[in-house]
Amino acid sequence: MTFGVVVFPGSNCDNDALYAVSANVGAKARFLWHKDTAIPSDIDCVILPGGFSYGDYLRSGAIARFSPIMREVVDFAKRGAFVIGICNGFQVLTESGLLPGALARNDRQLFSCKSVNLRVENTETAFSSSYALHQVLRMPIAHGEGSYFADATVIEELEARQQVVFRYCSENGEIVSSANPNGSLNNIAGIRSKEGNVLGLMPHPERVCDPLLGGTDGLGLFQSLVDHVALAVS
Amino acid sequence: MKTYRASVDITLRPGILDVQGKTVEQALHSINFSGIHNVRMGKFVEFNVQAESSSDAERIAQQACEQLIANPIMEDFHITVAEAA
Numbered sequence: 001m002t003f004g005v006v007v008f009p010g011s012n013c014d015n016d017a018l019y020a021v022s023a024n025v026g027a028k029a030r031f032l033w034h035k036d037t038a039i040p041s042d043i044d045c046v047i048l049p050g051g052f053s054y055g056d057y058l059r060s061g062a063i064a065r066f067s068p069i070m071r072e073v074v075d076f077a078k079r080g081a082f083v084i085g086i087c088n089g090f091q092v093l094t095e096s097g098l099l100p101g102a103l104a105r106n107d108r109q110l111f112s113c114k115s116v117n118l119r120v121e122n123t124e125t126a127f128s129s130s131y132a133l134h135q136v137l138r139m140p141i142a143h144g145e146g147s148y149f150a151d152a153t154v155i156e157e158l159e160a161r162q163q164v165v166f167r168y169c170s171e172n173g174e175i176v177s178s179a180n181p182n183g184s185l186n187n188i189a190g191i192r193s194k195e196g197n198v199l200g201l202m203p204h205p206e207r208v209c210d211p212l213l214g215g216t217d218g219l220g221l222f223q224s225l226v227d228h229v230a231l232a233v234s
Numbered sequence: 235m236k237t238y239r240a241s242v243d244i245t246l247r248p249g250i251l252d253v254q255g256k257t258v259e260q261a262l263h264s265i266n267f268s269g270i271h272n273v274r275m276g277k278f279v280e281f282n283v284q285a286e287s288s289s290d291a292e293r294i295a296q297q298a299c300e301q302l303i304a305n306p307i308m309e310d311f312h313i314t315v316a317e318a319a
Contacts, residue, residue: 102307
């Protein structure tokens with residue numbers, strides 16, 4: 001299993017993501033440059049990391065969407081290969097149309113930088129099979145524009161197809177507005193594509209993969225994918 | 235070919251909470267502009283367009299807005315085109 005971590009100008013969680021999937025999860029991983037015009041054939045999953053690609057100019061993720069590597073990432077995803085967008089990476093995925101909806105400015109006057117609770121809503125996905133259904137995870141968030149928004153019909157479709165993978169919740173796993181750090185509709189923290197191979201989430205699983213960093217709840221996400229790819233190969 | 239100047243006003247769609255507008259409104263009230271309401275914050279973008287006609291320039295600007303300058307999922311935009319001075 002080999003991960004490719006895209007480096008945009010302004011990415012700042014690229015090293016964290018590479019470290020998490022290699023040192024903590026034990027997979028192979030290497031960087032992909034935003035100007036690259038091909039994704040090497042051994043890459044099983046592309047990670048679009050957190051940060052402030054292109055300075056967040058115009059809108060978060062809006063410029064990154066048109067970088068040369070993104071044309072390849074869109075093709076890669078359309079072929080059914082795995083793509084994970086974390087934080088700014090999630091914003092790039094919605095801007096590029098690989099995931100529905102958009103990330104609007106947080107509903108309060110804050111750049112939210114703290115640990116939050118997430119409930120695993122669906123374990124029958126390539127990104128969450130090693131978690132238990134409704135397991136409560138603790139992960140950090142760090143964003144100013146993470147309020148998930150989509151038209152009512154899109155939200156209905158997401159819910160009907162069980163595309164919501166993670167939701168903000170209380171310590172006890174209740175989906176309540178007081179646990180929603182940014183005003184996301186339906187407390188949505190992470191969704192997958194209709195086809196199931198693209199995941200976007202605002203929280204940072206890569207920051208909680210090493211006990212030294214105060215938690216390991218993010219490991220399950222990457223481990224699920226490693227297991228899924230191993231099963232597919234065997 | 236002529237040069238046109240396109241001006242684009244971008245605002246959040248009505249269903250989306252405009253946190254910046256709300257905050258500015260509260261600040262205005264706190265300095266006694268109690269008669270000011272419904273503050274909306276947006277973006278303003280302007281650019282030159284080389285085109286055969288005004289309608290052609292508008293069409294190009296429209297495409298640029300749909301593809302990059304605005305995000306139609308959460309933003310509305312309004313384009314004004316005039317011959318560049």
